[in-house]
Amino acid sequence: xxxxxxxxxxxxxxxxxxxxxxxxxxxxxxxxxxxxxxxxxxxxxxxxxxxxxxxxxxxxxxxxxxxxxxxxxxxxxxxxxxxxxxxxxxxxxxxxxxxxxxxxxxxxxxxxxxxxxxxxxxxxxxxxxxxxxxxxxxxxxxxxxxxxxxxxxxxxxxxxxxxxxxxxxxxxxxxxxxxxxxxxxxxxxxxxxxxxxxxxxxxxxxxxxxxxxxxxxxxxxxxxxxxxxxxxxxxxxxxxxxxxxxxxxxxxxxxxxxxxxxxxxxxxxxxxxxxxxxxxxxxxx
Numbered sequence: 001x002x003x004x005x006x007x008x009x010x011x012x013x014x015x016x017x018x019x020x021x022x023x024x025x026x027x028x029x030x031x032x033x034x035x036x037x038x039x040x041x042x043x044x045x046x047x048x049x050x051x052x053x054x055x056x057x058x059x060x061x062x063x064x065x066x067x068x069x070x071x072x073x074x075x076x077x078x079x080x081x082x083x084x085x086x087x088x089x090x091x092x093x094x095x096x097x098x099x100x101x102x103x104x105x106x107x108x109x110x111x112x113x114x115x116x117x118x119x120x121x122x123x124x125x126x127x128x129x130x131x132x133x134x135x136x137x138x139x140x141x142x143x144x145x146x147x148x149x150x151x152x153x154x155x156x157x158x159x160x161x162x163x164x165x166x167x168x169x170x171x172x173x174x175x176x177x178x179x180x181x182x183x184x185x186x187x188x189x190x191x192x193x194x195x196x197x198x199x200x201x202x203x204x205x206x207x208x209x210x211x212x213x214x215x216x217x218x219x220x221x222x223x224x225x226x227x228x229x230x231x232x233x234x235x236x237x238x239x240x241x242x243x244x245x246x247x248x249x250x251x252x253x254x255x256x257x258x259x260x261x262x263x264x265x266x267x268x269x270x271x272x273x274x275x276x277x278x279x280x281x282x283x284x285x
Contacts, residue, residue, distance in 0.1 A: 039062055042066040071087075106132070174187040233263070
């Protein structure tokens, strides 16, 4: 077996330079990166340290791939002798990214293993999303820091990276015409988000339409359904009444009383909210 075809973890352990990653990451990377393995891509990794992971990526992907590292420590410039492009700068600064993409152009994969603070992760994503090639992705490591207070992370927080991902989820749902808000850069660019243990993957796709459209089968013979979400209990009650007492007209007082009680109302909303709160509380423990 050639060095190139070994699994990522084996490549990592055989790297000529030091690096450290959580052991569960390698299977995740095998899953999300396999479609790129034989393609000539541009991969950018934020936070390269001594450069061990850069060597891993070079041995895993096509030999003609462009591997670029971003690091705050100027000592990382030594990795240029290993054949990598190295940029020194602060990932939390908008002007750094503007200058970076002017020099580098569009990329396929942005892998954020940088400082893991909210401002660093969010700025890197926001300033990079329009510079990712169609079919590319942004991968953010160590997202468990969104739940850590120690080491200066200051989480949980309203402005954590994970909470920003909830904003992204809301934004991609804007493509559905039943939602009231207009599309923006995220809804136009992000196809999907995938979450793993401590890793978030933001997929950029060329297949996105500005707005979703209905697709139907048998347009020549449409069927109209009763909405049982709101009327289910009421209709069951009416059918039971008819079975016990006979026909029931809609203009009668008893019909109106039954509709008031069993049609979806405040009581049902309160009942559901209590059940939902129990689900949420059980899994927050």
